[in-house]
Amino acid sequence: MLEELRAIVQEVNAARELQAALNIIVHRVREVLGTQVCSVFLLDKDINSHVLMASEGLRKEAVGQVSLSVGEGLVGLVAKHAEPINLQDASLHPSFHYLQETGEEEFHAFLGVPIIHHRSVLGVLIVQHKEKRRFDEGEEAFLVTLSAQLAGVIAHAEATGAIHGISPSGHKTSDTVFPGVSGSSGVAIGTVVVVFPHADLNQIPDRPARDIDAEIEFFNSCLESVREDMRVLHDRIAGRVAEEERQLFDAYLHMLDDNALGKEVVDRISQGQWAQGALADVAREHVRNFEQMNDSYLSERAVDIKELCSRVLFYLQDKDRVLTEYPDDTILVSEELTAAMLAEVPKEKLKGLASVKGSGNSHVAILARTMGIPTVMGAVDLPYSQLDGKEVVIDGYKGEVISNPSESVKKRILNTLKEQDQLIAGLEGLKDLPCETADKHRVHLWVNTGLMSDVMHSLDQGAEGIGLFRTEVPFLINERFPSEQEQTEIYREQLQAFAPKVVTMRTLDVGGDKSLPYFPIEEANPFLGWRGIRVTLDHPEIFTAQVRAMLRASIGLENLQIMLPMISNVQEVSSALQLIKKAHRELIQEGLEIKYPPVGVMIELPAAVYQTRALARMVDFVSVGSNDLTQYLLAVDRNNPRVAHLYSAFHPAVLTALLQVVTQAHEEGKPVSICGEMAGDPGAAVLLVAMGFDVLSMNAMTLLKVKSVIRSISLDAAQDLLDQVMQMDDAQTIRSAVDLTLYNAGVDRLLRSSRTN
Ligand code: PEP
Numbered sequence: 001m002l003e004e005l006r007a008i009v010q011e012v013n014a015a016r017e018l019q020a021a022l023n024i025i026v027h028r029v030r031e032v033l034g035t036q037v038c039s040v041f042l043l044d045k046d047i048n049s050h051v052l053m054a055s056e057g058l059r060k061e062a063v064g065q066v067s068l069s070v071g072e073g074l075v076g077l078v079a080k081h082a083e084p085i086n087l088q089d090a091s092l093h094p095s096f097h098y099l100q101e102t103g104e105e106e107f108h109a110f111l112g113v114p115i116i117h118h119r120s121v122l123g124v125l126i127v128q129h130k131e132k133r134r135f136d137e138g139e140e141a142f143l144v145t146l147s148a149q150l151a152g153v154i155a156h157a158e159a160t161g162a163i164h165g166i167s168p169s170g171h172k173t174s175d176t177v178f179p180g181v182s183g184s185s186g187v188a189i190g191t192v193v194v195v196f197p198h199a200d201l202n203q204i205p206d207r208p209a210r211d212i213d214a215e216i217e218f219f220n221s222c223l224e225s226v227r228e229d230m231r232v233l234h235d236r237i238a239g240r241v242a243e244e245e246r247q248l249f250d251a252y253l254h255m256l257d258d259n260a261l262g263k264e265v266v267d268r269i270s271q272g273q274w275a276q277g278a279l280a281d282v283a284r285e286h287v288r289n290f291e292q293m294n295d296s297y298l299s300e301r302a303v304d305i306k307e308l309c310s311r312v313l314f315y316l317q318d319k320d321r322v323l324t325e326y327p328d329d330t331i332l333v334s335e336e337l338t339a340a341m342l343a344e345v346p347k348e349k350l351k352g353l354a355s356v357k358g359s360g361n362s363h364v365a366i367l368a369r370t371m372g373i374p375t376v377m378g379a380v381d382l383p384y385s386q387l388d389g390k391e392v393v394i395d396g397y398k399g400e401v402i403s404n405p406s407e408s409v410k411k412r413i414l415n416t417l418k419e420q421d422q423l424i425a426g427l428e429g430l431k432d433l434p435c436e437t438a439d440k441h442r443v444h445l446w447v448n449t450g451l452m453s454d455v456m457h458s459l460d461q462g463a464e465g466i467g468l469f470r471t472e473v474p475f476l477i478n479e480r481f482p483s484e485q486e487q488t489e490i491y492r493e494q495l496q497a498f499a500p501k502v503v504t505m506r507t508l509d510v511g512g513d514k515s516l517p518y519f520p521i522e523e524a525n526p527f528l529g530w531r532g533i534r535v536t537l538d539h540p541e542i543f544t545a546q547v548r549a550m551l552r553a554s555i556g557l558e559n560l561q562i563m564l565p566m567i568s569n570v571q572e573v574s575s576a577l578q579l580i581k582k583a584h585r586e587l588i589q590e591g592l593e594i595k596y597p598p599v600g601v602m603i604e605l606p607a608a609v610y611q612t613r614a615l616a617r618m619v620d621f622v623s624v625g626s627n628d629l630t631q632y633l634l635a636v637d638r639n640n641p642r643v644a645h646l647y648s649a650f651h652p653a654v655l656t657a658l659l660q661v662v663t664q665a666h667e668e669g670k671p672v673s674i675c676g677e678m679a680g681d682p683g684a685a686v687l688l689v690a691m692g693f694d695v696l697s698m699n700a701m702t703l704l705k706v707k708s709v710i711r712s713i714s715l716d717a718a719q720d721l722l723d724q725v726m727q728m729d730d731a732q733t734i735r736s737a738v739d740l741t742l743y744n745a746g747v748d749r750l751l752r753s754s755r756t757n
């Protein structure tokens, strides 16, 4: 059974569109289970009905014509309860709804299972039989398993239709919503540019060829380059490997023949696809065909096809260095957005972002918030590769991408944009006012930065210091490690722009979801692996060069603080301190006059929470990285959209940990700041002020909103709220209590821009 199951899923996966996929399902299931009927009904939300989309065994004319309103018939019952129904004689069931056009009266036995994708029922898969008998347990289990595996494929096929404006049953549709999570608030409407990592055949988007003849010529020249490579390889390994292996290169050369793969690609280009897309399509098709073969020798040829086509792709991408053209209203879409992708688009043209992978606390989302670009993360069902050139709406508040937006949705978006502008203009007056509660308790609002442009914007917003300069950002958008001198210049710019205000520079924090293209780290559990201080202590040369650059950059300014990320024990701190002292000593010996800077640790791991006292004693300040702390306390990968709903900084465990850190650090006489995203959430900020945090460090975009909320509430009221929520045992209840307080303080309009769950 397992083999058959796999085979069906593979075949369905290979289908190019929804109808073909459904036809394969009904055909193959009927065959494998030996039933007389197999049908699929799918929900068409546009007409609020389940439509018979495919069937083998029922009358062909009924397919596409027959439908049941939601809730109607046995189909409606299966969908409503999201559970299988297995009946000896369907016609006796009170919900049975006879569909005359289908000719189903002769079939008695009925088994219907729901097709469920991400908790919602897409439709119902049904088998029927003339005999009056219940389907046995094995048959039921098979159908349930198959349906669970096919749901994703069906959802994807439906989504592909929807972005072309077609509902599952072929109606014209608009405003198709692809849910994800909020990455950065705000709304945008614009034209999609799909970006993709190079040399990955699976991620090439569909795109029209600009000039078909030129594209064919270009493809042929790349093909010739690969042929040449193969000939060279063939000759080079002569005598080193067995003749059969050498023949592999001959086989490759044959595949590249004008009449084989090459011809298929050219045919597709002639139909209007660009060369990379045409190559990727042909490669995928052949790989799938080979993989499906039962013969292990032949199925392994799939690897050869991949290898060969990747080589051709390499040339296509390398030679095709024509810069991507970005329209003025670019919405950047990718399977997995990276910081480098963002950096490539001219700032004034980048209006919105959407990523299939990642979540609201992924680093690319944080970067997007810093840049103030509306972003949707984790839009797992978005058929991104087919979106190039299409108009979409990004709703960064709700975390939704909307394709084929109707006039009324566009109007709503334009209104929201206007409201946003008014809100921002209304806050301008706060820039030069101090951040203090209504009863004059002073709080310091600092900013998190990564790029120089953040610094300018931060100063403009009245920031009083930098609580976190993510030094990895300049590393991420480089093609190699920046040299000590290059780093000195980058750091100097930040220090100088902010002087005499304090700039807290965090030492390199790569690993997890931040991998440098030139220093890849591949691990099964990257967030529990080689990350932050663990990497830099293993590479003292990288750490020392960075610290030296920071120290040299601070000459004459004396506003530098150094901060250590991902600390899990005291050993790491003492090793890092030794390296910092050594770097300082050596620079002094070189004749430079440099003040030794305050050094602090980040509290980001549960282990560090429990060691706050010991850590605080070793350093000058502590700073809570609540993004990671939430991730590690709740065991929720900050990057995984599937568990994004579980990620909440309002979880009582997180709040208890934060309170403990503030109390213990203060008892050791050390100041405490918080530089995770929750500091920029106006509601959370009220709790943090009540806890006693000395500094809240956030992205500059949220600074004035937070200031506005803090100025409108008294410390007493904030502390009452904190006392209240510390008695509660559920994140959502706490969030609601905080929202209510903000509502009563008359600042609820700012809630819309908050995003910590
Ligand atoms: C954090 O973890 O809260 C933090 C500020 O660091 P980053 O988000 O860069 O991991």
Ligand code: MG
Pocket (backbone or CB within 6 Å): 565, 604, 625, 627, 628
């Ligand atoms: Mg962190």
